Amino acid sequence: MSRKLRVGMVGGGGPANFFGGPHRRGILIDNSAELTAGALRSRPEEAIASAKELFFARGYGDWQSMIAEEAKRDDGIDYVTIVTPNDAHFGPALAAAEAGMGVLCEKPLVMNLDEAKRLYQAVKAKGVPFVVAYTYTAFPMVMMARAMVADGKVGEVRKVEAWYPQGWLAGSRETTADAAGQKQASWRVDPSKSGASGCGGDIGTHAYEFVRFVAGLTATRLRARLKTFVPGRALDDDFTVLAELDNGGIATITASQVTIGAQNDNGFRIVGTEGTLEWSITDHNTLKYYRGGEPVSLYRLGGMYTYFPSSITPYIRVPEGHPEGFHEALANLHRCLEWQIRSKTLGESVPDAMPLPGIEDGVAGMAFIEAAVQSGRQDGEWVEVPKVG
């Protein structure tokens, strides 16, 4: 790579923000892109302060100026990522596309189909790269499912079941949670910020994308029930759809925000004439493949397994056999050391976080191994473990 890519971000800077942090992690994790420009909050002065605090190279008061200014620079941003509430997707996405920039936009795309069509035309006219954050399609085993469907492994698709239950809005969180909780809840149940559907727009669209991305099919007509369980809420918090698909099959697409105990448990089952594929985010490193009369096959993430097509391997970054949370664990080790240094050297205030293993643990490991090797050589005789430190 000749250089890191330069990324601009719209939204994602406030203290109660939900997805700005995860997107920044996604941008930075591979050491291939940098946080160049940010218009991170709605009030200009806060936006500029937030960009500085979050180490963006350049801060802007609003996305309009960011896109305009960056478009003029030789070292301007390559793409814009949009992590605002739904009502603030259309403007920056359209402006960026028209400025010839790439766009990575949170879902649902915009507020309504009319905006969607206008954005679609601009994107197509300019030919800019565009990605929608249907994040669950980006798990490697979901890609694997898509590849297997495309490869005929389930035969003709008869039925797609896609689900996405959550429980966090089972109570009136928009009025009773703490400030951060309220903020996340309140715009999602506000039609002026979220659009015509609450639960359906926020997470039902994720479930529907499994139909499109994995099964490669599209709904032609549907019956829907949108229900609001929590009194006083303006939008649906439970969403059930039965759809007919363009290949003659059918789909059930269900989503809920009131299913207590469901965290974020999306998944799907693709039933075909020859087999079934099943995936759930609760075991996201595994894809289940069923055929009649055969043992169930579990495809798992991990480099020893040679069954991944080359279109998926670039998306796999964990070392052989490791789960994906591994990177966060490594990050925790680095943060633990970093906090010690920040506190001691830079005099900063840091969290009073649990100490992770230090030099004593390293030494103890060596003492353990030394004793084990000695015992092993003596056919398992008892050996004292040396005490150090």
Add this chain to the structure above:
Amino acid sequence: MSRKLRVGMVGGGGPANFFGGPHRRGILIDNSAELTAGALRSRPEEAIASAKELFFARGYGDWQSMIAEEAKRDDGIDYVTIVTPNDAHFGPALAAAEAGMGVLCEKPLVMNLDEAKRLYQAVKAKGVPFVVAYTYTAFPMVMMARAMVADGKVGEVRKVEAWYPQGWLAGSRETTADAAGQKQASWRVDPSKSGASGCGGDIGTHAYEFVRFVAGLTATRLRARLKTFVPGRALDDDFTVLAELDNGGIATITASQVTIGAQNDNGFRIVGTEGTLEWSITDHNTLKYYRGGEPVSLYRLGGMYTYFPSSITPYIRVPEGHPEGFHEALANLHRCLEWQIRSKTLGESVPDAMPLPGIEDGVAGMAFIEAAVQSGRQDGEWVEVPKVG
């Protein structure tokens, strides 16, 4: 934070390297530290080229010069992270500590107990922050287990079972795998690079750290069996220890590199007089807590749950209810867009990777929601889904 922390890295730059990438991801993911200095490979010219290619601010030909030069600078590195094979931990760790730098060192700490003691004295003398990469202690639910043991939730610990089976060395991978596979395998089975124990040093130490970190106990004496199953291998590839602990309890600590089918499946069970805690990396977002006569309690990662002590919450970065692989999924969305831009704008060669959802998917989602809302308002009547694009 006043500034990002400046990190130096030793090792981790070669094409077959295993842990350099994950450590860089861990350093960068939180937007709080940067890759400042690197001595990433053993040959000086390759080391310097690698640092440039991986966007380190400053490249060095060897760790000696890196530590010496950085120690002189006002903007020198805050800490060194060491990701070399075991025989190359001691030198840079000692030098960094003596230069007053922090150290994050891969495990096992060094080659033998003697080196460990010397390093320990230097670290203690200088008072530098030091973290050992017992990475599995850094999963939030492992920390939770430690906090619960410390809080008396299992009573007095009677027994610790810690395990770490792998299967990747079930065959003679050090001679038969591809180049990258051979490289990972070959130093691990070479006593001059790995130390006196292969399987025990590489992963048995991880299992033993569960005894120390989670149960807070230390082995006082032990019986060990180190077995080499694959003909011609110089070090153990299977490792079984029975240990007595300093509180009178006992532990079994087992590790294996020949357990076909085990990917990297470490975990532990802590059995006490009042209850049992159990964790496995194969379901790393969950901690199981058993007591007599009560339902089993499953503690799960996710912000809705108020049971995490404040010493752990700084280590949790996933949004409410999301699994930790979520960040990698977001990264894949960004990479997908990035590769399109790199290919199109920068003319770079990029992987022929599976396309993730684009503008068409975003539009289709809006069409779906619009139809669903309309059907919902009509008490579930059939509604056609508009076709767009």
Add this chain to the structure above:
Amino acid sequence: MSRKLRVGMVGGGGPANFFGGPHRRGILIDNSAELTAGALRSRPEEAIASAKELFFARGYGDWQSMIAEEAKRDDGIDYVTIVTPNDAHFGPALAAAEAGMGVLCEKPLVMNLDEAKRLYQAVKAKGVPFVVAYTYTAFPMVMMARAMVADGKVGEVRKVEAWYPQGWLAGSRETTADAAGQKQASWRVDPSKSGASGCGGDIGTHAYEFVRFVAGLTATRLRARLKTFVPGRALDDDFTVLAELDNGGIATITASQVTIGAQNDNGFRIVGTEGTLEWSITDHNTLKYYRGGEPVSLYRLGGMYTYFPSSITPYIRVPEGHPEGFHEALANLHRCLEWQIRSKTLGESVPDAMPLPGIEDGVAGMAFIEAAVQSGRQDGEWVEVPKVG
């Protein structure tokens, strides 16, 4: 108990019969009832032969004569169990009820609602005990769920999801399977034997009973989609219902016979204002209970656990902590010995079944323990295991 109960059976005697065997096991397993009278097949001579072969005390050529004759006897049957296809439930059930006998009838109850009403009136008029074989309600953890709902543990029920996917009819088994397979398939897809719905009547009713039995609710109106995927089949093989419930909540009730890989995987989720209960037959010894902000609670079958109400404990027969398949395992030991005896002593032809542990294994176990005890007393020194036999 003063005596064993005397049971009459209608149907269940043919070589391809599916449920006769399981019902006989259910009758006999507790040593409290006996197989007294049978009208087990449709042709009289086969019926009488079958009753003899299956060790019924008295065989009859048809259910009419069985009920008439038994009703006259002092030692006549106490109840009739009906395991015929759906079209042959109504007759014997009505006759038995009118004769004052108890009835245990397979589901769905009869062929249509009209028959159901007539039977209902007869049963009520006579006041006879009557049980419908909604077998899945009889798993102890399903009863536990019912008790917890009744006890307010989920608050007010908002939503019930009940499911029952199978895959065995994904192909045209009614024409292509072996004779036994065809027999099971063919009447289920024949409206004259099965009723107006195939998949819905056969297994959708099981799923609906979870709504009634566990949640204690009844559907007031519904939307249904019955789909036939396999060409040439006369009845639905896939069944989806959205229902409104009498407490204002809603339910989704889904069943399928074409979901390849699903064996018989029924289950439910009951979502209330205060919590959620979830059960699946694939882990039938466990009931999951979710509440906001708390660890998940897993209730498990096993006598150590004191949380079962006294209305459920009479239904639990496994010893402390054992799974329910345990009885079948014990039965296999007895059968293994029995087959040896039948072959050797009675000269009967028996299956060439895998030998289970014999005297050599018993002796080897003693040798193992003796060596282990000796080694244990010697602080773990190596001890040879004696060879015997």
Add this chain to the structure above:
Amino acid sequence: MSRKLRVGMVGGGGPANFFGGPHRRGILIDNSAELTAGALRSRPEEAIASAKELFFARGYGDWQSMIAEEAKRDDGIDYVTIVTPNDAHFGPALAAAEAGMGVLCEKPLVMNLDEAKRLYQAVKAKGVPFVVAYTYTAFPMVMMARAMVADGKVGEVRKVEAWYPQGWLAGSRETTADAAGQKQASWRVDPSKSGASGCGGDIGTHAYEFVRFVAGLTATRLRARLKTFVPGRALDDDFTVLAELDNGGIATITASQVTIGAQNDNGFRIVGTEGTLEWSITDHNTLKYYRGGEPVSLYRLGGMYTYFPSSITPYIRVPEGHPEGFHEALANLHRCLEWQIRSKTLGESVPDAMPLPGIEDGVAGMAFIEAAVQSGRQDGEWVEVPKVG
């Protein structure tokens, strides 16, 4: 079958008895054997009363007279099943064998190796069929594992891990539980009734039998640690063995009675040069098979699957795809009806057990299906569900 087999039982009749009931269920469940003779308790008058109460055809005051008398009869018992504590196995087993009867004996076989040898010689001399109740070998998926090992599916066995943790003796149950609990606990911790090892003899032998039965291997020498955690207990309540096997491989065999939360969770992992097999009773319908580079294969119980060899199918009695607890669920339906009849007709006292589905539920199911069929025919229009009863 010409007749049912005639079974005699020794022990298993007292009110606190643990395994008498399960063995009777195992004998009766297949309608192929009957309870002919019993010497069920130690005091003669109680033994005779117990046999009557449990519907044995003939009751005896002690096993000596039972074996002597039955041996003389033309319709005498075919075999004896022995379910007494360990110290009372040898006598009846030897006597039965010498009388030419078959024997099914609980494990561990006898009190010590000397008794075992004597019994072995008698059994061999007489050539009587003999089965030891290593019950966990009799799960069909354990048999499947044995068949797969024998068929070379794991290659040469390198390592067997066999485990059996329980938690029920974590406290001093032998002195503090209720009467039934005390009885089960107290003989197991009494060397005069249990033998030289408590935990090892009671459940360690089960784990060792996985080595023999599944892997087909035998320990040649071993190191053992037997530990007593609960103060005042005379026998081990925790048991750890490392063994060398006759093929050069090794085994770890662990058992515990103090692992709180473990119910009865035995299982094994067989690691070979070509693959690994893994089974746990906690998911006893599934066998996991791992090979390098391939998806994991899950073998599951259920008749659709054609992979079972003919030596195993005679041991499988559940209908296609059903779990083994299914028989108990059916039995619960029968008991529910039976209790109604016993109470009403026979005037007996019966448990106040939860009512299972009755005629109302049967009718409601028909109403539901009728509405669903009508809605299905009307393309999913709302249909009212008729109210009945």
